[in-house]
Amino acid sequence: MKPFRKGEGGPLAQGRLETRIGDKKPLYTDGEAAAEASRCIYCVDAPCIEACPTGIDIPTFIRKIATDNVRGAARTILADNLLGYSCGRSCPVEVLCAGACVYNHWGRPAIEIGRLQRYATETALSRDPALLAKTRKPPTGKRIALVGAGPASLACAGHLALDGHEAVIFEKKSIPGGLNTLGIAPYKLQADDAMAEIQFVLGLGDIELKTGMSVVAGEPSGEGEISADSLLRDYDAVFVGLGLGPDRTLGVPGEEGPGVYGATWLIEQIKTNPEFSLEGVRRPVVVGGGNTAIDIARELAKLGLGEVTMVYRGAAEAMSGYAHEMEGARLDGVRLLERRQPVAIERDGAELRGISVAPVVDGTADAARGETLGCDLVALAIGQARLTDLAKAFDGVDLDERGRVLVDDATCRTGHPRVYAGGDCVNGGKEVVNAAQHGKLAARDITAVLAASS
């Protein structure tokens, strides 16, 4: 197995739209990495560590790059974050580790922690894919089922495998990786790179990945389903890493029909479906003000689809998307229309013609002053539904008022003593790195509990 090589992505076909988009931060050469690593001053009790949700020992791994101990650097990273490779490429470092780097206070550019992290993991794992597998503990005979093959479950399964357990992952889709494979902006990480990392995780130990298998609350209705009850019965513990559900819709007239897509659905097509085409699209409109909205807007702009307009209901300052990402979007040529709310989709017969937007004053849309923006594509990025009802199929598991699975912060254990949960279904939608941390915390507790009980 040679992970981290282009074109070895398994079920991914060639010709995907995302491959037309270039890498924003390419892999450092050895010299570039050494030069950047040498800038890090090797702080003690470093603030960057504190700001990393997985608590990677950043100064240590960076120093190891500087001393030409790249494998050691990768070990340091992966010990705390098995998905350190994709995190290095996709983490919003500006608001995480690099945002806390002491250099910011000096008015000097922060250390490129994400890029160094990518360099260390990619370089070391390409040379020695079995870097961590060698450290695996002897088999324990314990079996853990994981629901969903997103970052949360993958991280959890990897740590469990290293602890000597058997992990079985049930994924309803044909392509594993969750949003890490299907959702991350292509200029950060492409699907085949995410798949290569999955190969690395699966190689850590006794991990079985069952794709095309949905876990269901009641009785399974066919081949591709398995019941939550049976997992509890047949496994020593269960980890639930469901993620979020499908894109939400606006509920305005004309929304049903061609040309109007949910943003995550559209991104998934761009990233994985070689048949999918955006031929002829010239005036796309994106609805929303979060990171998914910014991502799809930038992707459409980078694909060269004419002028991309973002429509957001609040003021620019109130957007939940990161300011640094919005700045990047502007540079890509994205136009932001703030304080506007879509009130209808306009069509010529079935054909999409435009979107009618009304100004928002004091929080309410003034439909009387609506105007129509001509467009040939609408991407809706106004949030994702919850899938967490499934979690309730496990006795004792509870949800909060916003539909998030309730867990103990330190262990990710739910109200059921053998059921754990993590990732977007617990935090309502954050980053890959948060999912990886949940997976790790759960695996640690599972190992501790199973060791104590045997």
Added chain:
Amino acid sequence: MADLSVDFCGVRSPNPFWLASAPPTNTGDQVRRAFDAGWGGAVWKTLGNPIVNVSSRFGGVDYGGGRLMGLNNIELITDRPIEENLREMREVKKNYPDNVLVASLMVETYEEWKEIIRRAEDTGCDALELNFGCPHGMCERGMGSAVGSEPKVLREITGWVMEHATTPVIVKLTPNIGDITEPAEAAMAAGAPAVSLINTIKSIIGVDLDTMVPTPQVGGASTNGGYCGPAVKPIALHLLGQVARMPNVVPISGIGGVSNWRDAAEFMALGATTVQVCTAVMHYGFRIVEDMIEGLSDFLDDQGYGSAQELVGRAVPQYKDWGDLDLNHHAVASIDPDKCIGCQLCYVACLDGSHQCIHIPGMSDEEKRARGHVAFPAHVPDRPVTAAGGTPGARVPYVHEEECVGCNLCELVCPVDGCITMVEKRRGPQVDTWADWAGRGEDLRPGSLDATRKARGK
């Protein structure tokens, strides 16, 4: 996984990484924390008669925005009561029986040596190191480098120590001497089973131009001190190599600028069985040893060495005198046009600092002559710079191979990894050295072989 433990003249060390006798080994608490972090051994801060230290004590040289490329100090031996040191040494050794504890000693008279050896060995320490290297303060009192630079005196005092010591004795050598093999020879002749080198190099770190006082300042004055840290590594490696190729050499503990696993591996390859570290720990703390252990262990595994001990001295046979180098070996610079960013640093380095054989495309012979070229290639291919990050419109320089002397200066100044490489172009199939020439009576003199022949003929 390779075995990192080494045998150093009968003393087993869990790994080759020791702390040098210096501030990091001032107290029992520090040494304990160092052992917990993974250091295999520690040479305690030198014990001797009571002294008083000055303040400030250190000066540093920064390079390219990086701090402490070199460190200078005017500190003396321990300034803590000897009883306290001995008590803490005893406690540390009791709690860390597997780590190596070395007592560093420096006193003056025969009786003092006899007494301090007894007291030091009484702590249970594994070996003694004789500090014949301190280049400031102590030497003015006839100790430290005053001993180390006088082979006769060194031999005599080492002899005294050998009379009384029951643990292995390591003689720590000073680099402040013309020929390091002389004190090394003297130490071995006196029966010392090991040597260590180098101690610090005499230095003045700089001058404060506002106050006209050299640094570090003590009141309105300063003094010369001892230089160490990454800057001294090449000097230390040379002196180590000199000692390592002496016949019947004893085990060596290598010191001077070791900061990471790679430095350590290089010292070991050039003959050191253990390495000692001071400045890198003063800069970054005991924590650096984790990378040293991991890096060395991976390196040994990669290269197929079963143990760290197997690495010791591997490069020594390849360290030769100039006269034994192959004059038929020739290499010329080659520029990778796909990597070049067009900065032209190689061009100016060769033009002003070497042999004027790198050309920029598109210049007429007149322009080239005006710039300083003396030989002109028949054709200079015009290749535009195409590498990512390259300067638009810039041209890839061209190496005139026939004129290239193979000095590799351009390779050293090129900022791009692997862009300039040296390609071997042998001058002849057989090895031919200057020593061979001399053997044939054809050794070179200034003014060419003909001139030599004529001179001989007279």
